[in-house]
Amino acid sequence: MPGKKSGVDARVLQENLLELIRRTSTQLPSDVVRAVHQGLRREKKGSTGRYALEVIRDNIIMAKDKSQPLCQDTGVIICYADLPDWCPESTFRKAFEKAVIKATKVGYLRQNSVDSITGINSGNNLGPGGPSYHFHPIKGKSLKVRMMLKGGGCENSSIQYSLPDNRIGAGRDLEGVRRCLLDALIQAQGKGCGPGILGVCVGGDRGSGYIAAKETLFRELDEKNENPTLARLENRIMKEGNGLNIGPMGFGGATTLLGVKITHRNRVPASFFVSVAYMCWAFRRNGFMMSGSGRISRWLYES
Amino acid sequence: MLLEAPFTEKKIRALRVGDRVEITGLIYTGRDAVHKYLHDGGKPPVDLTDSIIYHCGPVVVKEKGKWVVKAAGPTTSIREEPYQGPLMEQFGIRAVIGKGGMGPKTLKYCKKVGAVYFHAIGGAAQVLAERVVEVEGVHLAEKFGAPEAIWEFRVEKFPVVVTMDSHGKSLHEQVLKDSTRRFEKLLG
Incomplete structure (x- = not known):
């Protein structure tokens, strides 16, 4: 044996x-289910965005009951x-x-x-x-x-930036990181099933950055970041990201994001990567x- | 509103962006491998005239000699953008179901041939699988593997939203335009 x-x-x-x-x-983990319900309360009655979240809510219940994916x-x-x-x-x-x-x-x-x-x-x-x-x-x-x-839909929507990035005017600072994250949401619309969650790593190399970005998704959505600077950035991205009006499934609406989790790694002086692991609502x-x-x-x- | 087979041009042309539709009839799954295969001159194993293609790689298992759909949500459609429009025209495909919408090329063909894009809720594999009442057949499974095969699904009240219609309108185009404007404002 x-x-x-x-x-x-x-x-x-x-x-x-x-x-x-x-x-x-x-x-789905209970923190994600709670976030979906919060989103539902935000969306206008009768809107297509709310309809998407209602189907998502029903799907969560049905998958658990039937014990199917x-x-x-x-x-x-x-x-x-x-x-x-x-x-x-x-x-x-x-x-x-x-x-x-x-x-x-x-x-x-x-x-x-x-x-x-x-x-x-x-x-x-x-x-x-x-x-x-x-x-x-x-x-x-x-x-x-x-x-x-x-x-695959959400993995394909993950993205890595090398700063500076002239296209979005992102320099090597937290303002640059902010620009990357908002841009990542614009890029992901319609591809990763929204509302989504961003797992982010600032720094590291191209490999370790992505690994850390995914790893930070193991933190619960309502858990506050221990780093006050990153906690503030997470809140800001939540607010601004939801203000983009991309909405559930990209149908338009107030719920584009269910969470943002940011971590950091040291980098070599020549590199400044921002790695974004996009996660779909089916987290x-x-x-x-x-x-x-x-x-x-x-x-x-x-x- | 209900949409029942046969899926004629007249019924499809009557649909508008924003309509919530429940589809009843036979639909075919087809995703990356199938689209490339047809585009490269492969012969379709089923008649695609007035058909609906579902961008889906389902979980299907055999139970007591019968195929049972365990999960069947949509996959991202934009990957088929190079192929979709021409295939609609060549084979008479009347609609596709998928997620995320498609681009200007497909929108142009929707208008030209009288076709629409239906958006199913991504990830809602159970809600959607429940509306598949029977699997009537499967094609090309050995060649492409189960997720990439053409599955014949008999569906009943399969829920979708029209996000691209045959009159040149696309919800995706609208949301992208609006969100990009907001994004640019935030960046200052």
């Missing part, structure tokens, strides 16, 4: 991971795992991959992994680079797993804490 050797029951781990995938694909594009599978001693990376990987295969078979995940050279769909969501793992060995006792499913993230005995002590994002 591979489970015996590594100190964790591989079958229990696999079942827990399958349940994590099921919940991620079929249920919220959105047919179950996206790229992003998985963060904090691994204690009893859960080696290889054990985790094996269990997660088995869970992904099963989840694809029963329809929690769409067949979403295509060979970029041959165009052939692997049919089981596995292939070079997928799922996208981020492992961190930790000293603690609990295994923490967080995952995100990010669909599927979930996670759990699990003990060595296999018991899930807590689901993240469900309160």
Whole structure:
């Protein structure tokens, strides 16, 4: 039994991971649901924008009740795992991959992994680079797993700026960052399903910037940024972004954004990147804490 | 308002931007691979005269020998912008359902051939899947994979909004213009 050797029951781990995938694909986190309802209250009765949010609200309820994917594009599978001693990376990987295969078979995940050279769909969501793992060995006792499913529409709407950017008059300062974020919303309209959420990283290199931008989307929408400067910028972008009147699905209206999360990384003097991970309203993230005995002590994002 | 098959030019020409429509009849899914295939001279496996093409890569599984739609929301349409208009004209496609709208080339063809763009709510895979009452067939699945195949969906009261009509009007054009004006004002 591979489970015996590594100190964790591989079958229990696999079942827990399958349940994590099921919940991620079929249920929105409670902070996102709250934000959708706030948006609904803002939109004018009878407007096309409000109609879009009403359908979205119904869809959230229906997906949960039927235990079926919220959105047919179950996206790229992003998985963060904090691994204690009893859960080696290889054990985790094996269990997660088995869970992904099963989840694809029963329809929690769409067949979403295509060979970029041959165009052939692997049919089981596995292939070079997928799922996208981020492992961190930790000293603690609990295994923490967080995952995100990010669909193609919103991933295609993500954008990276290299400042200065003359087109939008963005210099290498916070005003420049502000201009990038508003521009990102203009560019994303109609492509990423709005209302959206921006995960942003100021600085870093082109690779680390995008990774940090996505990672910051694990923060809850109503959680205040610890950095007061960034907290202010987040609020300002929320207000100005919603004032663009792009609205739900780009139909026009007061709800263009459900959240803005900004983080930062140091940069080399010659570079100033602003990486924007655009997330659609179908913001599927979930996670759990699990003990060595296999018991899930807590689901993240469900309160 | 209701739109029932057959999807004739007369019925389509009567639609205007902003109309909320419920579609009943047979529609076909088709996305990137199908559009490129038809554009490159591939033969359509179904008759596309007066048809509705749905930009959708559904989750469909076989249960007890029958296809069951698990999720079926729209995909981003603009990727088909180079192909859509000419394909409408060549095959008599009367409407497309998708999300995000399409560009001036498609709008021009909508006017020319008498076609419209229906916007389904992006991500609303369950609300939309529920209106697919039967899967009547599937084509090109082995060649392109399940999400890219042509699925024949029998739909009942499938909810969409007209965002581009056959009279040259586009809601997307309007919102882009308005939001860009506001954006420029914010930048000062």
